[in-house]
Amino acid sequence: MDKKVLVVDDEQSILTLLQYNLEQAGFQVITAMDGEEGKNLALSERLDLIVLDLMLPKLDGIEVCKQLRQHKVSTPILMLTAKDDEFDKVLGLELGADDYMTKPFSPREVIARVKAILRRTQFQPEVVEKAEEDNDHLVVRGLKIYPEQYEAYFNGELLDLTPKEFELLLYLAKNKGRVLTRDQLLSAVWNYDFAGDTRIVDVHISHLREKVEQNTKKPIYIKTIRGLGYKLEEPKGE
Numbered sequence: 641m642d643k644k645v646l647v648v649d650d651e652q653s654i655l656t657l658l659q660y661n662l663e664q665a666g667f668q669v670i671t672a673m674d675g676e677e678g679k680n681l682a683l684s685e686r687l688d689l690i691v692l693d694l695m696l697p698k699l700d701g702i703e704v705c706k707q708l709r710q711h712k713v714s715t716p717i718l719m720l721t722a723k724d725d726e727f728d729k730v731l732g733l734e735l736g737a738d739d740y741m742t743k744p745f746s747p748r749e750v751i752a753r754v755k756a757i758l759r760r761t762q763f764q765p766e767v768v769e770k771a772e773e774d775n776d777h778l779v780v781r782g783l784k785i786y787p788e789q790y791e792a793y794f795n796g797e798l799l800d801l802t803p804k805e806f807e808l809l810l811y812l813a814k815n816k817g818r819v820l821t822r823d824q825l826l827s828a829v830w831n832y833d834f835a836g837d838t839r840i841v842d843v844h845i846s847h848l849r850e851k852v853e854q855n856t857k858k859p860i861y862i863k864t865i866r867g868l869g870y871k872l873e874e875p876k877g878e
Contacts, residue, residue, distance in 0.1 A: 642668040643688040643758060648678030648704070649720065650696050654743075658691060661747035662754070675699025682708055687715045689754055692737070694721035702735060709736035709802070716757045716803050720745075738803050739830075757803070778813045780861070781874050783852065785813050799851050804829065808844050809852075812862065812872035821869040845870055 645667045649655045652673070659669045670685065672678035675696040682690055682704075690708075694701040705717055719737040739757055741750065778785040784793045790806050792799045801809065807829045812820065820828075822838035830840070845864075849856045860875040 642666060644668045644670065644686065645689045645691060645754065646670050646672065646678065646681055646685065646687050647691045648672045648675065648696065648701070649691075649693040650674060651693075654693075657747060658750060661751060665751045665755075667754075673697075675701065675704045679704045679707055682713055682715065683711060689758060690715055690717045691750070691754070692717050692719050694719055705737050706735045712800060714800070714802060718750075718753060718757060736802050778810070780813055780816060780872065783809075783813070783861070785810055794852050801848075801851065805844055805847055805851075808841075809848055809872075812870065816872050816874065819865045819868050819871045825869065841870075 643666075645662055647655060647658045647662070647669060648671070649658070650673050655671050655673065659671055662669045670681060672681055676698040678690075678692065678696070679699060681687075692701045692704060696704070699707070701719055701721075705719065708715070708717070716738040717736065718739045718741065720741050720743060722743045739753060741753060778787070782795050786792070787810055790803065792801060792806060792809055808825065811825065811828050822841045825841045826838055829844075845862060846856075849859050849862055852861050853859045861872055863871050863873055865871055
């Protein structure tokens with residue numbers, strides 16, 4: 641079945657361009673021209689990905705993203721903006737967007753980014769069964785991470801992680817005990833140079849700590865290595 645993508649943009653020319661190119665690439669596309677309509681469609685439709693403009697009437701893209709994440713909608717979100725503004729990038733990702741693109745862009749670039757996000761977030765049911773059967777997961781005292789399912793459990797409870805938070809946790813776990821610089825994490829998890837803005841890493845680390853640390857001020861899993869970066873440790877027995 642075709643992957644379903646919601647495109648939300650108030651410029652008809654961009655909406656038409658993205659819809660045409662996404663459909664040519666094999667996607668099923670639905671559209672909205674304001675944030676309120678986009679949010680309602682995202683809440684009611686079964687979607688694989690949302691392409692969301694930042695500047696929208698009624699509700700802007702930041703607010704749409706924020707409200708969807710508050711409603712526990714974990715559908716990947718690719719945000720678009722005409723502004724080349726660092727603050728917007730960090731705020732958008734802080735509120736749960738998975739990726740970010742600045743206008744102007746080529747349709748080919750958008751298609752490539754959409755496919756890359758979907759590759760990172762999709763899995764086949766038969767693979768899940770095999771992963772469980774083969775015990776194919778990472779364990780870090782209290783944490784169980786299943787790479788194929790894009791699921792992580794903490795003390796038996798499923799963690800509510802965005803795709804990017806999951807990828808960051810997985811990469812830290814695969815490199816348990818190793819100090820990773822912000823640039824290394826940016827390159828490994830975001831797959832391209834995000835204008836050197838390592839604050840994006842700090843924001844996601846902060847979100848992860850809220851979900852796996854009892855005391856975020858004194859983390860026992862994700863440690864800050866001053867002047868270097870971060871590392872995930874196996875907490876010592878109490």
